[in-house]
Amino acid sequence: MTSTEIELHQLIPDDLPDGIALVREAKERAKAIPVGRSKGVEVRRADSDRAFKERCRDTGRLTTYINLGYKTWAETRDALDEITAAGERRGFTLDRFSLVSDRRMGLPPEMRDEALGETGIMMYTEADWVGAARDTDVEPEWNDHGVATPGGIATTESAIRAGFGYIGDFAEFNRYSYPGWYDDAEQMIRGVQAASMIAQKRNDGVVLNSFIEDGYCSSFHDLATSLGWSMFQCYVAEDLIGAAHAQSYGSTFSDPIRKQAFGLAMDAINVDRVPPTFVHGDTNGLVGEDFDRNAVIVAADVMYTIARELKHPTGAAMHATPVSEPIRIPTVDELVESLVIVSEAEKRVRACPDIIDWRPIYEMRDQIIQGGRQVFRNLLDGLGKIGVKTDDPLQLMLATRRLGAGAIEDLFHAGEPDSSFPRGFKPLVASDTLGRLLERKSAVLARLRVDGPLPDLRDVKVVTAGTDVHEYALHILTQALSACGAEVINLGINTTSPDIAKVVVETAADSVAVSTHNGMALSLGRQLKKELDARRVNPRVFMGGRLNEDLEHQEAADVRPMLRAEGIVPCDTVEEMIEHLRHRPTDTGVHNHPIVH
Ligand code: B12
Structure with missing residues (x-):
């Protein structure tokens, strides 16, 4: 873009x-x-x-x-x-x-x-x-x-x-x-x-x-x-x-x-x-x-x-x-x-x-400052060229929110083009975030390849979603599922149960993978099941992230057993979900394919 x-x-x-x-x-x-x-x-x-x-x-x-x-x-x-x-x-x-x-x-x-x-x-x-x-x-x-x-x-x-x-x-x-x-x-x-x-x-x-x-x-x-x-x-x-x-x-x-x-x-x-x-x-x-x-x-x-x-x-x-x-x-x-x-x-x-x-440290500081000035100029000039009023705080805030972090960096970065990096340019000073994402992604793929080629998930259609602002796990999850050939419909972060259920119906997906971190995993899982039931679809539901919630007698209780009882598969790792998909288990107590009436 x-x-x-x-x-x-x-x-x-x-x-x-x-x-x-x-x-x-x-x-x-x-x-x-x-x-x-x-x-x-x-x-x-x-x-x-x-x-x-x-x-x-x-x-x-x-x-x-x-x-x-x-x-x-x-x-x-x-x-x-x-x-x-x-x-x-x-x-x-x-x-x-x-x-x-x-x-x-x-x-x-x-x-x-x-x-x-x-x-x-x-x-x-x-x-x-x-x-x-x-x-x-x-x-x-x-x-x-x-x-x-x-x-x-x-x-x-x-x-x-x-x-x-x-x-x-x-x-x-x-x-x-x-x-x-x-x-x-x-x-x-x-x-x-x-x-x-x-x-x-x-x-x-x-x-x-x-x-x-x-x-x-x-x-x-x-x-x-x-x-x-x-x-x-x-x-x-x-x-x-x-x-x-x-x-x-x-x-x-x-x-x-x-x-x-x-x-x-x-x-x-x-x-x-x-x-x-x-x-x-x-x-x-x-x-x-x-x-x-x-x-x-x-x-x-x-x-x-x-x-x-x-x-x-x-x-x-x-x-x-x-x-x-x-x-x-x-x-x-x-x-x-x-x-x-x-x-x-x-x-x-x-x-x-x-x-x-x-x-x-001073040397790196100077590189960051020089690059930072360029990004700032690129950003204001670029927004101005689109027609955004650059002296209006509301326009600037809304325009940059609608663009999103990825597009802002894609469009206005300071480094030279280099297709070997995920955003198509070589960072002047790579962030630890980039390092960690690359490392985590290759570690997951390496573990999946340990017994030979990557699992074949070409017949899987999965809706992935994050329910809050945490995006790193969702990123790794979608990359790993795609690498295995699954069709991934990624709704991104900040989604709600009705959003997810609606897309499951629209796409006739057979699986849902939800990443959630904010400490309400049980309520969320139950709400999602309710939304799916209301639409009479029954995909496999996987959840991961921080699967805890404050319960009446226990703070930040591990709610994985209760999620299982709801027919949801709680996962500690992405590999665990892929293992389930590979073996098509029926132990979740749910049908493998959506029933849309
Ligand atoms: C980074 C981070 C943030 C960043 C997010 C930045 C971003 N752009 O994503 C920022 C600073 C914005 C943030 C904000 C918040 N955070 Co925060 N955050 C973290 C942190 C440090 C790392 C989480 C992370 O991304 N890890 C890297 C990923 C790759 O690992 P992962 O999440 O564990 O995921 C792996 C597995 O769990 C699994 N997995 C995860 N999801 C799924 C889903 C499926 C289907 C499958 C199969 C597997 C799977 O696979 C992943 C890869 O191995 C954790 C603490 C920590 N060190 O873990 C707190 C943490 C998750 N945050 C927490 C909280 C409370 C919040 C806030 C709600 C705080 C607040 N009140 O505002 C807000 C969220 C607000 C909102 N609007 O939603 C708490 C959650 C507490 C809890 N549930 O008990 C934690 C644990 C910190 C803490 N100790 O309090 N956070």
Whole structure:
């Protein structure tokens, strides 16, 4: 695809309101919203969370951060109390936490009850919001399912009133979707309005937050594209909307040189020097249940970040990923362990600050910056040529959302053409995401080939779908099934059970493969079976990802046995599903072929 093949009406509907006027009006309305003050800011005798972070940056004090994904504010507060008490005993300080929310928080309040509950917190009342800001000294921030969502205006107002200093996640505008909500233009309109409300509070120290890997940056194959995209986000958030905008990164980086080089490149484009909220620990490099191995990966990762932060301070808080990350929301003990790792790592790095040779890191930083500038120019010029108004934040947000991460990188990348790479160009600085995808795909294919040629699935017609934002497994799944000759109808990420069932009928597929990660696998499986039954089709149903759910007497329970009882085949690996298909088992208790009446 080239940008000349894209027509403006595919990206921008005729009746889209003027984004510039939308910003102005939302700022005007936001004047009436009072800005709260958190207890953390008071205790630290700062004017705002941002001012506190700037002070830490300028005085060389490192701060710490955790994600907290429990169900209610009461549960979260108790966990925070336990963690801070452990800190007093074990010699660490926790400075800030993010409330990792249930995806339903992204829906307008009146739609939240209808959607399936997932992992994460629900803020039910204003008292919950005020509690998060006032019941604890630890500074709260709001990221997921906030600003850039259909329910973003209500969430943003509650967060401002309560005294949250960093409110996000602006980066989610381009990818996050919400069950039952199909109007992407309206979602972007609300996103622009919510971001503008935060922009209006700029002089009160309120910051619009982006965690770039929640958005497109977790999909790009080149770090130059990620930097160019981050420059684009700055352009929209700062230049066009007028917000103080912070961008954090880190979860998809495993290689320390790439990670620190990218961090320095992000610092170089941070012209207003707004402290990023955190540098996230590596989450993608941790695998399985070998927590000892994960602890070493986590410690090494955070040591390099600490070294970079001490040498080139940005004000970002340090985050070590809990060792149980691949499996579930961490327990309090696992969070405490992550903070002990940060505090020990800090001591060790401070004791030998010159242990790192920074030259290759600076060299890579410069390559990323140069490529990033080119991507940013390509992107704005390209959108302009299609006819998108490049000074209108709403048009830019909607157009790039409709294009998608893959097309953006295909069209506007910086590297030279090279068909041996998946996107047809050679990345200037390949991302770890690309490395991992290639590695995982070839590992799966190698395992499938172990007894000879790839299994022959030419008579299989399968609908594949992801139910949330996680895309890597779906990618590997579809590639492996296609390599075996199956006909794959891939619905992509963010699909719902009715979408899937509808396509099964339309395509007369004999199998369905669903990848789901957000902690509602049983409800989802049952809902999907119901939708299929209602349409009187009976394909084989496979599910994989994180097959857990909070049940009445057990949190994050393994629901695989219950899925089996529903006639669904739970799979830990792609190979397992292919094995089933190869042997055409009937042990699922379902017919092999759809019955369409
Ligand atoms: C990367 C990641 C993200 C990225 C996704 C980026 C992207 N572009 O895809 C980002 C940062 C955006 C993200 C967001 C969220 N994430 Co996340 N994420 C992960 C992470 C680190 C890796 C998952 C992954 O892709 N692994 C690589 C793939 C290849 O491996 P896999 O998923 O295990 O899949 C393999 C097998 O399971 C199997 N498989 C998977 N699906 C299927 C399907 C079939 C049919 C078959 C046969 C096999 C199969 O085959 C695959 C290949 O071997 C995990 C933690 C971890 N280290 O695993 C958390 C994790 C999955 N995320 C989690 C959560 C909660 C979320 C959020 C809901 C947080 C929030 N409240 O906002 C959001 C999702 C919001 C939304 N809108 O949906 C939780 C899930 C918790 C749980 N269920 O108990 C995890 C476990 C982290 C944690 N410990 O809390 N996440």
